[in-house]
Amino acid sequence: MSNSNIQTIDFSQYPDKHGHFGPFGGIFAPETLMAPLEALRDQYEMVKDDPAFKAELLKDYQDYIGRPTPLYHAKRWSDHLGGAQIFLKREDLNHTGAHKINNTIGQALLAKRLGKTRIIAETGAGQHGVASATVAARLGLECVVYMGADDVVRQAPNVARMKMLGATVVPVESGTRTLKDALNEAMRDWVTNVDNTFYIIGTVAGPHPYPMMVRDFQAIIGQEARQQMLDQEGALPDVVMACVGGGSNAMGLFHAFLPDESVRIIGVEAGGDGLDTQRHAAPLCKGTPGVLHGNRTYLMQDEAGQIMGTHSISAGLDYPGVGPELAWLKDIGRAEFVAATDDEAMAGWRDVTQMEGIISALETSHALAYVMKLAPTMAKTQRIIINLSGRGDKDMNTIAKIEGFEF
Amino acid sequence: MNRIEARFASLQAQQKTALIPYITAGDPHPDMTVALMHHLVAQGADLLELGVPFSDPLADGPTIQKAVERALAHRVTLRNVLAMVTKFRERDDQTPVILMGYLNPIEAMGEAEFAKSAVAAGLDGVLTVDMPPEESVGYHQTLAEQGLACVFLVSPTTPSTRLGAIAEQGKGFVYYVSLKGVTGVGQADAGDVASHVAALKQHVDLPVGIGFGVRDAQAAYKMAQHGEAVIIGSVLVNIIEQYQQAGLDEVLAALTPKMAEFRQAIDAADKGESL
Numbered sequence: 001m002s003n004s005n006i007q008t009i010d011f012s013q014y015p016d017k018h019g020h021f022g023p024f025g026g027i028f029a030p031e032t033l034m035a036p037l038e039a040l041r042d043q044y045e046m047v048k049d050d051p052a053f054k055a056e057l058l059k060d061y062q063d064y065i066g067r068p069t070p071l072y073h074a075k076r077w078s079d080h081l082g083g084a085q086i087f088l089k090r091e092d093l094n095h096t097g098a099h100k101i102n103n104t105i106g107q108a109l110l111a112k113r114l115g116k117t118r119i120i121a122e123t124g125a126g127q128h129g130v131a132s133a134t135v136a137a138r139l140g141l142e143c144v145v146y147m148g149a150d151d152v153v154r155q156a157p158n159v160a161r162m163k164m165l166g167a168t169v170v171p172v173e174s175g176t177r178t179l180k181d182a183l184n185e186a187m188r189d190w191v192t193n194v195d196n197t198f199y200i201i202g203t204v205a206g207p208h209p210y211p212m213m214v215r216d217f218q219a220i221i222g223q224e225a226r227q228q229m230l231d232q233e234g235a236l237p238d239v240v241m242a243c244v245g246g247g248s249n250a251m252g253l254f255h256a257f258l259p260d261e262s263v264r265i266i267g268v269e270a271g272g273d274g275l276d277t278q279r280h281a282a283p284l285c286k287g288t289p290g291v292l293h294g295n296r297t298y299l300m301q302d303e304a305g306q307i308m309g310t311h312s313i314s315a316g317l318d319y320p321g322v323g324p325e326l327a328w329l330k331d332i333g334r335a336e337f338v339a340a341t342d343d344e345a346m347a348g349w350r351d352v353t354q355m356e357g358i359i360s361a362l363e364t365s366h367a368l369a370y371v372m373k374l375a376p377t378m379a380k381t382q383r384i385i386i387n388l389s390g391r392g393d394k395d396m397n398t399i400a401k402i403e404g405f406e407f
Numbered sequence: 408m409n410r411i412e413a414r415f416a417s418l419q420a421q422q423k424t425a426l427i428p429y430i431t432a433g434d435p436h437p438d439m440t441v442a443l444m445h446h447l448v449a450q451g452a453d454l455l456e457l458g459v460p461f462s463d464p465l466a467d468g469p470t471i472q473k474a475v476e477r478a479l480a481h482r483v484t485l486r487n488v489l490a491m492v493t494k495f496r497e498r499d500d501q502t503p504v505i506l507m508g509y510l511n512p513i514e515a516m517g518e519a520e521f522a523k524s525a526v527a528a529g530l531d532g533v534l535t536v537d538m539p540p541e542e543s544v545g546y547h548q549t550l551a552e553q554g555l556a557c558v559f560l561v562s563p564t565t566p567s568t569r570l571g572a573i574a575e576q577g578k579g580f581v582y583y584v585s586l587k588g589v590t591g592v593g594q595a596d597a598g599d600v601a602s603h604v605a606a607l608k609q610h611v612d613l614p615v616g617i618g619f620g621v622r623d624a625q626a627a628y629k630m631a632q633h634g635e636a637v638i639i640g641s642v643l644v645n646i647i648e649q650y651q652q653a654g655l656d657e658v659l660a661a662l663t664p665k666m667a668e669f670r671q672a673i674d675a676a677d678k679g680e681s682l
Contacts, residue, residue: 031584184465194564291511
């Protein structure tokens with residue numbers, strides 16, 4: 001689709017009422033979940049413009065999460081790369097250390113309104129699990145977090161945090177023992193305990209209304225960043241960029257910029273060992289459309305439609321699907337998608353740690369890696385916003401091993 | 408009239424409830440599936456439900472998940488499953504066969520190509536777990552045009568407002584999920600099932616098969632009093648799991664008494680005898 005078509009799209013009208021973003025999204029769920037999903041959609045439609053709900057959410061954003069987060073001009077790194085000016089949207093400074101809590105706060109308020117007493121969540125890197133356990137503790141709700149058995153090992157600090165917060169962490173041994181299997185298991189729990197349980201999905205995927213709802217709760221990131229850029233620089237950025245696993249931090253940043261035609265939107269997927277190998281997690285770069293976890297989107301799948309195992313150094317990007325809105329933005333040409341390998345991500349991590357004093361999560365580092373390629377090709381007067389989606393504390397074990405530190 | 412309608416009509420004339428066993432195609436080995444199908448028919452199955460292996464079976468409990476993993480270890484694809492149906496039809500042209508599975512393998516093959524190949528193989532119906540009527544109008548038209556029945560799930564949470572679309576698009580029979588949960592975990596509550604199935608029948612003029620929580624003969628006996636069919640899956644798949652290293656004859660022999668137990672329970676219910 002050409003840019004002239006993009007001008008005529010009213011992005012605020014997506015998804016349609018059945019959750020479709022063009023051919024993507026929708027509700028592909030087992031029958032038992034159809035009525036609860038409809039109830040959730042109706043409840044969300046009812047409260048999302050309710051001034052009391054919005055006021056409650058905004059107060060939590062400010063007083064509990066610590067919003068607004070700063071937009072920080074990374075001058076030293078920008079000078080080092082010798083091109084565009086780089087601005088970091090500091091979601092790592094949120095309570096619990098990543099953007100994930102923007103969403104769990106919102107969904108927990110909904111759970112409360114729906115009278116649910118039990119919260120379940122899936123998690124990859126553990127950030128969403130921690131953010132879910134956090135809001136559950138605060139509201140006095142039972143919390144069960146499903147986590148791939150492999151991820152339980154590589155994100156041990158977050159597992160400890162969840163347990164301290166009173167959550168039960170269930171290691172998932174089935175399938176590939178990573179995020180997709182945790183999602184399967186959470187769905188199975190939800191089907192079984194649907195009467196008292198609210199499923200807080202952590203990314204902009206799953207059946208409608210999740211991709212819309214999670215995006216809406218995360219959209220505060222882009223709304224703030226856009227205004228901050230206008231205030232600081234008197235101009236819109238030339239590029240906005242984020243890493244993409246399921247896509248919640250990306251959609252959170254991108255959404256406010258969709259109508260701004262002059263702004264290039266770039267998502268960076270996990271290139272693992274490289275896109276020319278079988279070991280990566282880049283469905284937008286290398287996948288094909290299909291149906292998984294309740295929505296139609298780009299997937300890593302084989303010719304027979306079986307979902308493939310993925311690989312990424314970062315547990316949070318290690319997922320074979322992606323949010324349906326991102327799939328649609330790719331197809332209509334509104335966003336570009338690239339990938340950074342494990343090694344490139346580590347280089348990005350090193351740069352920002354050592355030049356800006358900010359230790360980012362390995363997920364986030366994929367976006368930093370692509371900035372290292374892109375910024376030098378741009379003019380010094382141009383501006384890039386990167387969503388610095390999370391901090392790297394949880395990755396200390398992995399990083400220490402790679403960098404050769406005793407830990 | 409397709410095989411499913413013919414079979415239910417004939418059972419109704421005899422006032423009999425159907426027994427529908429489920430196995431996962433390719434479990435424990437792809438070479439055994441056709442023999443297993445014939446054996447289940449010989450042991451009293453009226454229809455057969457064949458699971459299509461999918462890497463992410465999110466509506467299935469641990470028993471069927473493991474069966475799927477065993478089948479996928481042999482790289483069983485949807486095309487392989489249709490080839491098994493073709494082979495089954497060489498010796499059995501009467502027993503209806505439906506596939507139960509997830510949408511993605513069907514999409515990967517192509518809906519139209521799947522529908523044509525499935526009918527050519529001798530398949531009668533398809534239950535697509537993650538394809539509710541809201542998303543499926545075009546899909547189910549494609550299947551219906553080739554003469555395949557679309558079997559829908561109805562669950563305890565299904566409101567009556569959704570039953571219209573299921574009645575409109577559903578063919579063959581309706582599969583009532585007797586509990587909130589995944590396959591093979593938990594026990595159906597007969598009282599609950601009775602009231603839900605009665606409400607369901609006010610909206611949907613199709614035979615009702617009851618499954619998901621039918622663990623033993625006692626449960627089958629109760630369910631046979633409310634539905635036109637009783638579906639058993641995990642209880643058989645568990646036996647296949649136990650005998651996964653054994654030869655075909657041992658697997659078949661192990662299934663025989665279990666099938667007899669369920670057949671007798673259902674027959675007793677049909678005759679109004681106690682169990």
